[in-house]
Amino acid sequence: MIHLKKVGVFATLSAVLLVSACSGNSGGDSKGEAKSGKKTVVVSVMTKDRFLESAVQKFEESHPDVHIEVKEYKAAKPAAEGGMSMEALSLADVEKYVQSVTTQVISGKGADIILMNEMPQDKFVAKKLLVNMYDLMAKDNSFDRNALYANILKASQDGDGLYVMPLSYSLDLVRGDTELLKKANVPVDKNKSWSWMEFKEIAKKLKQQGYDGFGNLSPTELLWDYIEDNYSQLVGQGKPGFDSDLFRNMMKEIKLMYDEGMLNEGLSGFSSTSGTGKSAFLLAGIYSPEEALKMPSNMDYFPKPSASGKKSGVPFKFNYSLGINSKSDVQQEAWAFIKFLLSSDMQASPNLMGFPMNKGAVDQKFNEVLQKFKNGTLNEQTPRNGGVSAATPPNMLPDGETAKKRIEDIKKMITEADVRRSSDMKVLMIAMEEFKSFMSGQKSAEEVSNLIQNRVKIYLNE
Structure with a gap:
C-alpha cells in the first residue's frame, strides 16, 4: 500500500491516494468483449494491487463464465521478490487518470467497474453515469445487506441511491497527546465535536505553556478540511459558491491562525517515536485495526476540528x-x-487496507490484531504489497488494558461513523493553487475567491 508521507497537501492526499496508488494503460478506455465465450467485466483502477489480483483469480475460479479484465492507468514497477514497488504517484498522475476516465465515461465508453476514490462523484451521479446499487441489491436474494455496516451505507448515499460501494474506509480523526494536555492543564473532551475556532482558543493556552497545537498541518491542508466541511454550500449541485463571504472568511480565519502562530507548518514539534513532543495533536486517521494499536498509551484519538x-x-x-x-x-x-469483494473471506484479506465494510471481517481483523499484541508479534516487520513495513518500537505500543479499551472505542466509532468526507479533487486542487497567493499576501481574499469561482465554474460546466 502506498502512502504519500510528505508535509502539506501530500500528507492529506495520502488518504485519498491510499487506494488509487495500490488498487487500480488507459484507465478503462473500453468495455470488455467476449473472451473464449465468457462475459468480460472491465475494471478501471489507477494501479493494480494484491487484493484485487487475488480477488480476480478467486472469482474467476468460482465463476468460469466470467472474465475480469483489470485496466490500470499506471503499472507499479516490479520490486524485490516479485512484489510491487512503493513508488508514490504524483498529483499529475492522479489528475490525468481522473480526466481520462471521466472523459471516457461521459462519452458513453469507459470500464464496467470504476474505482471512484478520486472521481468527481457528484458529476457522475448528476449525469446518471452510475448504477444505483440498491436496485441491484433488491433483485439479489443471495445478498445479505445486514452483513455490512448500515450506517456507512447510508452515509455513502447520494440522495436515496447508493451509486458508489465502499469496500473499505478509514476514520478521519486526529491523535492527541493526553499527557501533554494534562501537563499544560488544557482539557479537551475527546467525545465532543469542536471547531477550528475553538481549537484556536485551545492553541492559545497551549502556546502560553510552551506547546504547539498541531505538529503536521499546512495551510492548504486546513483549507481542504474547510472546503470538505462546507462542500454542499461551495460546490453543491454544480453551482459554485466560492465568491462568497463564507469562503472568504474561511481563508481569513486560516491565515490568521498561522499569522498569530496558533498553527505552524511542518513536523518539528512532534515525536513519531515516543508520541510526545511539543505538539498536542497530529493529523492521523485510522486506516486499519493494526495501526490503531501502534500508538502509545499516552496518545488517544480525538475528533478532527471542523469548520462548523x-x-x-x-x-x-x-x-x-x-x-x-x-x-x-x-x-x-x-x-x-x-x-x-464484499464477502467475509475477501474482506478479511490482509491485503485489503482500511476497515472492511463486512462486520464479521472487522471482528476477525481486530481479534487477529489483539492476538498478535498478546503474543508480542504486533511490532514485527510484516510484508505488505511487496514492501516491508517498519517494525514498531516497543514504546509506540500501548499497555494491555489500553489496547483492549482502544479496540472497543474504535468499534464503537465505526458504528457511529455517519459523516462521509468527500469532494471533487479537481475543485480542491484549483482552490489550493489559488489560495497560496492569498497566504503569501500577493492577492486579496476577494481576488482569490473570484479566481477560484471562475475556474471551478468552467470546470463544472465541462
Whole structure:
C-alpha cells in the first residue's frame, strides 16, 4: 500500500491516494468483449494491487463464465521478490487518470467497474453515469445487506441511491497527546465535536505553556478540511459558491491562525517515536485495526476540528470504492464481482487496507490484531504489497488494558461513523493553487475567491 508521507497537501492526499496508488494503460478506455465465450467485466483502477489480483483469480475460479479484465492507468514497477514497488504517484498522475476516465465515461465508453476514490462523484451521479446499487441489491436474494455496516451505507448515499460501494474506509480523526494536555492543564473532551475556532482558543493556552497545537498541518491542508466541511454550500449541485463571504472568511480565519502562530507548518514539534513532543495533536486517521494499536498509551484519538463544529458522529473517508457504469452491458456480472469483494473471506484479506465494510471481517481483523499484541508479534516487520513495513518500537505500543479499551472505542466509532468526507479533487486542487497567493499576501481574499469561482465554474460546466 502506498502512502504519500510528505508535509502539506501530500500528507492529506495520502488518504485519498491510499487506494488509487495500490488498487487500480488507459484507465478503462473500453468495455470488455467476449473472451473464449465468457462475459468480460472491465475494471478501471489507477494501479493494480494484491487484493484485487487475488480477488480476480478467486472469482474467476468460482465463476468460469466470467472474465475480469483489470485496466490500470499506471503499472507499479516490479520490486524485490516479485512484489510491487512503493513508488508514490504524483498529483499529475492522479489528475490525468481522473480526466481520462471521466472523459471516457461521459462519452458513453469507459470500464464496467470504476474505482471512484478520486472521481468527481457528484458529476457522475448528476449525469446518471452510475448504477444505483440498491436496485441491484433488491433483485439479489443471495445478498445479505445486514452483513455490512448500515450506517456507512447510508452515509455513502447520494440522495436515496447508493451509486458508489465502499469496500473499505478509514476514520478521519486526529491523535492527541493526553499527557501533554494534562501537563499544560488544557482539557479537551475527546467525545465532543469542536471547531477550528475553538481549537484556536485551545492553541492559545497551549502556546502560553510552551506547546504547539498541531505538529503536521499546512495551510492548504486546513483549507481542504474547510472546503470538505462546507462542500454542499461551495460546490453543491454544480453551482459554485466560492465568491462568497463564507469562503472568504474561511481563508481569513486560516491565515490568521498561522499569522498569530496558533498553527505552524511542518513536523518539528512532534515525536513519531515516543508520541510526545511539543505538539498536542497530529493529523492521523485510522486506516486499519493494526495501526490503531501502534500508538502509545499516552496518545488517544480525538475528533478532527471542523469548520462548523456542528456535525455529530464520526467522519470517514473511502479507502476503496467502486461504481458500476450505467452504460455497461454486463451490470449483473459487475455486481456479482463487487458482491464477491464484499464477502467475509475477501474482506478479511490482509491485503485489503482500511476497515472492511463486512462486520464479521472487522471482528476477525481486530481479534487477529489483539492476538498478535498478546503474543508480542504486533511490532514485527510484516510484508505488505511487496514492501516491508517498519517494525514498531516497543514504546509506540500501548499497555494491555489500553489496547483492549482502544479496540472497543474504535468499534464503537465505526458504528457511529455517519459523516462521509468527500469532494471533487479537481475543485480542491484549483482552490489550493489559488489560495497560496492569498497566504503569501500577493492577492486579496476577494481576488482569490473570484479566481477560484471562475475556474471551478468552467470546470463544472465541462
